[in-house]
Amino acid sequence: MDTGLRNLVQRRLTAQATAELERLEELLHSVGFNNARDKRTSFFEDDSHKLISSMIYRASTQGERPCPSFKFVWKNFAPPRVKFFGWLLTKERIHCRTSLVHKHILQDIDARCEICKMYDESADHIFSGCSFVRSFWERIGWRPAGIAKVAELWKTQVPPHVHEKVAHPLILLYCWEIWRHRNDVVFRGLEPSTDRLIATCKEAAASWSCRIPRKDLVIASNWRFLFSM
Numbered sequence: 001m002d003t004g005l006r007n008l009v010q011r012r013l014t015a016q017a018t019a020e021l022e023r024l025e026e027l028l029h030s031v032g033f034n035n036a037r038d039k040r041t042s043f044f045e046d047d048s049h050k051l052i053s054s055m056i057y058r059a060s061t062q063g064e065r066p067c068p069s070f071k072f073v074w075k076n077f078a079p080p081r082v083k084f085f086g087w088l089l090t091k092e093r094i095h096c097r098t099s100l101v102h103k104h105i106l107q108d109i110d111a112r113c114e115i116c117k118m119y120d121e122s123a124d125h126i127f128s129g130c131s132f133v134r135s136f137w138e139r140i141g142w143r144p145a146g147i148a149k150v151a152e153l154w155k156t157q158v159p160p161h162v163h164e165k166v167a168h169p170l171i172l173l174y175c176w177e178i179w180r181h182r183n184d185v186v187f188r189g190l191e192p193s194t195d196r197l198i199a200t201c202k203e204a205a206a207s208w209s210c211r212i213p214r215k216d217l218v219i220a221s222n223w224r225f226l227f228s229m
């Protein structure tokens with residue numbers, strides 16, 4: 001037990017992780033084993049000691065302070081893979097170049113945006129700072145200055161013709177397509193093109209329309225209207 005635990009953890013440990021490991025070893029030191037039947041105990045068990053997953057889910061999703069990005073990311077009709085992308089994006093966890101430099105996967109000199117070749121490519125640069133993406137937002141009638149930082153993307157100012165019920169999935173759709181367009185430039189060597197980006201947004205909107213809740217005619221008509229222009 002003494003050395004086994006240390007073999008299981010990923011090196012090198014931070015000072016905090018080392019302190020936590022030492023505390024855990026201290027606690028485990030007093031634990032003894034016997035041949036009695038193993039008995040599971042948990043705050044989330046029922047009377048017969050079975051774990052209740054619904055209680056764990058409720059506890060993990062109903063904190064006192066709701067996560068501000070939760071509704072924006074998960075409560076809309078975007079496809080699951082886009083919601084997952086949105087979650088990574090609002091947590092600033094997408095693999096943009098500055099993030100890869102930070103993880104020592106790329107060198108410092110490689111952080112430059114491959115689209116404008118002017119500034120380092122952070123997540124905020126990709127979605128609101130790059131001259132290319134600013135021209136895209138302008139083309140579709142959104143104010144580039146109104147695009148919020150990725151960590152607060154739901155605060156983006158949408159134009160008046162966008163219904164509030166459509167705003168969140170629409171922001172996710174545009175960001176998803178901007179990211180895919182960026183990947184086409186970086187990994188497939190395609191030229192940046194606002195025309196191509198707008199076309200892929202329209203294609204995505206058409207394929208997402210079957211996901212709109214049938215009862216919600218307001219969303220459906222606004223969605224059709226936005227992409228008929």
Ligand SMILES: [Zn+2]
Pocket residue numbers: 113114115116117118119125129130131132
């Ligand atoms: Zn750029």
